[in-house]
Amino acid sequence: MSKVHVFNAGPCLLPQQAIDSTIEALKDFKGTGISVLSISHRTKEWDQTMDECRALWKELLHIPDTHEVVFLGGGASLQFLYVAMNYLEKKAAYLDTGVWAHKALVEAQGIGEAYAIACSKDRNYCYIPKGFEIPSDLDYLHITTNNTIYGTEIRTDMDCPVPLIADMSSDIMSRPVDVSKYDLIYGGAQKNVGPAGVIFAIIRKDSLGRVSRHIPTMLNYKTHIDKLSMFNTPPVFAIYVMTETLRWIKDMGGVEKICEINEKKALTLYNEIDRNSMFIGTADKCDRSRMNVCFVMAPGHEDLQDEFLAFAKGEGMVGIKGHRSVGGFRASIYNACTQEDVEALVKCMQEFENMHK
Numbered sequence: 001m002s003k004v005h006v007f008n009a010g011p012c013l014l015p016q017q018a019i020d021s022t023i024e025a026l027k028d029f030k031g032t033g034i035s036v037l038s039i040s041h042r043t044k045e046w047d048q049t050m051d052e053c054r055a056l057w058k059e060l061l062h063i064p065d066t067h068e069v070v071f072l073g074g075g076a077s078l079q080f081l082y083v084a085m086n087y088l089e090k091k092a093a094y095l096d097t098g099v100w101a102h103k104a105l106v107e108a109q110g111i112g113e114a115y116a117i118a119c120s121k122d123r124n125y126c127y128i129p130k131g132f133e134i135p136s137d138l139d140y141l142h143i144t145t146n147n148t149i150y151g152t153e154i155r156t157d158m159d160c161p162v163p164l165i166a167d168m169s170s171d172i173m174s175r176p177v178d179v180s181k182y183d184l185i186y187g188g189a190q191k192n193v194g195p196a197g198v199i200f201a202i203i204r205k206d207s208l209g210r211v212s213r214h215i216p217t218m219l220n221y222k223t224h225i226d227k228l229s230m231f232n233t234p235p236v237f238a239i240y241v242m243t244e245t246l247r248w249i250k251d252m253g254g255v256e257k258i259c260e261i262n263e264k265k266a267l268t269l270y271n272e273i274d275r276n277s278m279f280i281g282t283a284d285k286c287d288r289s290r291m292n293v294c295f296v297m298a299p300g301h302e303d304l305q306d307e308f309l310a311f312a313k314g315e316g317m318v319g320i321k322g323h324r325s326v327g328g329f330r331a332s333i334y335n336a337c338t339q340e341d342v343e344a345l346v347k348c349m350q351e352f353e354n355m356h357k
């Protein structure tokens with residue numbers, strides 16, 4: 001097969017190193033003679049993986065002792081419910097920056113009083129609202145740091161007068177994060193740190209227990225903190241692959257180094273979008289995501305969209321069709337995507353421009 005360049009939005013491209021270790025573990029998990037698919041989660045070998053996974057999360061993101069990290073099933077979408085169950089007592093605010101942010105808000109509204117503190121739907125979510133007032137009586141403010149569909153990102157850890165909760169599904173481990181500024185950071189692993197089937201939640205331990213409702217056992221973060229994510233059968237295979245992916249991040253020089261590489265990749269692609277007369281970016285420049293790069297055909301060239309998609313496909317580009325709500329193209333350049341992949345796409349765009357001169 002000829003070389004492909006994978007820009008899928010999720011599940012994401014994973015590093016080859018993690019895939020190779022996984023192939024070995026599928027045959028024989030840590031010399032047990034048992035596949036990782038059949039290993040009991042009540043073995044010391046599994047305990048080691050679980051401990052390693054937790055330790056890598058803490059090391060790579062410099063998670064302070066005030067916080068604990070747990071790994072659960074159900075997807076980031078179920079976390080929308082966890083958030084409201086565990087934190088919503090009187091009133092919560094949500095920054096509505098896209099479909100996922102909106103879904104999180106709607107889920108909370110099924111539990112209690114929650115509202116959009118600001119919203120960027122007026123321009124199809126192509127920017128991050130700024131300058132909104134945050135009332136001091138909120139239980140929390142919920143933000144979505146990277147808007148996977150629209151290619152916008154909140155890249156700084158804001159100072160927030162109320163507890164801050166963030167869905168970081170699609171930019172976790174792409175940049176250093178000041179975890180101490182958040183009561184909760186959560187997300188699905190499948191955008192940047194693993195395969196589908198596991199979520200991470202980094203929880204400030206003393207932020208729990210503030211609500212008066214009864215929280216069902218499985219939906220209570222405390223259950224999973226107390227049992228170190230082993231209250232019930234954890235998603236063993238997904239956690240294994242995530243651990244190997246984190247090992248790779250560490251081998252690459254950690255999140256700080258990965259962030260530098262990501263910045264260069266994003267700059268390379270955005271520079272081409274801004275230079276190339278055939279394409280324009282859709283997100284406001286100041287809010288551009290370093291993970292999901294969204295662009296469309298420039299005015300006057302709209303009819304060439306399908307032609308570019310076909311051309312790029314022929315050149316080995318996979319997954320660059322934009323989400324149906326934005327159209328055009330989206331290149332997701334998560335951690336495992338290389339500078340070489342990005343340059344292959346840039347070359348494609350340049351050739352396409354030359355073909356139509």
Ligand SMILES: *Cc1c(COP(=O)(O)O)cnc(C)c1O
Nearest residue numbers: 075076077100148167169170188
């Ligand atoms: C993909 C995505 C989700 C939903 O994740 P699931 O694990 O499929 O439920 C939520 N938030 C963001 C920002 C996402 O990109």
